[in-house]
Amino acid sequence: KAGVTQTPRYLIKTRGQQVTLSCSPISGHRSVSWYQQTPGQGLQFLFEYFSETQRNKGNFPGRFSGRQFSNSRSEMNVSTLELGDSALYLCASTLQDTGELFFGEGSRLTVL
Amino acid sequence: AQSVTQLDSHVSVSEGTPVLLRCNYSSSYSPSLFWYVQHPNKGLQLLLKYTSAATLVKGINGFEAEFKKSETSFHLTKPSAHMSDAAEYFCVVSDQGNNNDMRFGAGTRLTVKP
Numbered sequence: 001k002a003g004v005t006q007t008p009r010y011l012i013k014t015r016g017q018q019v020t021l022s023c024s025p026i027s028g029h030r031s032v033s034w035y036q037q038t039p040g041q042g043l044q045f046l047f048e049y050f051s052e053t054q055r056n057k058g059n060f061p062g063r064f065s066g067r068q069f070s071n072s073r074s075e076m077n078v079s080t081l082e083l084g085d086s087a088l089y090l091c092a093s094t095l096q097d098t099g100e101l102f103f104g105e106g107s108r109l110t111v112l
Numbered sequence: 113a114q115s116v117t118q119l120d121s122h123v124s125v126s127e128g129t130p131v132l133l134r135c136n137y138s139s140s141y142s143p144s145l146f147w148y149v150q151h152p153n154k155g156l157q158l159l160l161k162y163t164s165a166a167t168l169v170k171g172i173n174g175f176e177a178e179f180k181k182s183e184t185s186f187h188l189t190k191p192s193a194h195m196s197d198a199a200e201y202f203c204v205v206s207d208q209g210n211n212n213d214m215r216f217g218a219g220t221r222l223t224v225k226p
Contacts, residue, residue, distance in 0.1 A: 042219055045216075099144050106154070
């Protein structure tokens with residue numbers, strides 16, 4: 001069974017630009033959640049989608065948004081990038097009966 | 113709401129010696145508890161999980177953890193460290209009564225000296 005796939009793995013943007021990251025969950029998983037990981041703040045929850053609906057949301061500004069498609073694939077978007085948005089963005093899909101998270105390898109965003 | 117505290121930000125051991133990574137949690141419901149490992153520039157991989165079955169949980173790579181409700185702890189142990197165990201470890205709590213909302217600890221960086 002294929003794991004969680006995130007694209008792109010690495011990308012470089014400049015301040016003010018926007019970025020879209022993609023996540024394909026494990027087949028059959030309907031919940032996808034996103035996390036931002038930085039050395040200073042650690043792992044922080046961004047949002048969770050289930051059946052195309054945002055179910056939970058972390059404490060991030062409105063520049064961070066996401067969506068989920070009918071095939072459970074998810075995208076997150078960050079607009080008006082800031083230097084502090086440089087981070088590893090992790091996506092995870094959930095096996096609902098145990099809540100166990102399966103993580104992708106992440107998308108490393110560098111904002112210059 | 114649930115929360116989790118990893119008591120050590122950094123642990124250093126010698127190869128072949130025991131590993132102890134400490135985690136305390138709080139939860140209003142019957143929690144599920146997890147330990148994840150993250151190697152550099154990689155995603156998180158599940159080591160083991162507790163979901164209200166046996167309190168001593170065995171995971172991959174020789175790791176195990178014991179759920180102690182009276183102490184609200186879920187410490188991760190391994191009898192003998194290997195160089196490949198060097199990584200970041202995260203303790204995670206999920207309130208089963210709270211829509212599977214997961215809370216992550218701040219992480220413990222394990223260094224293994226030769």
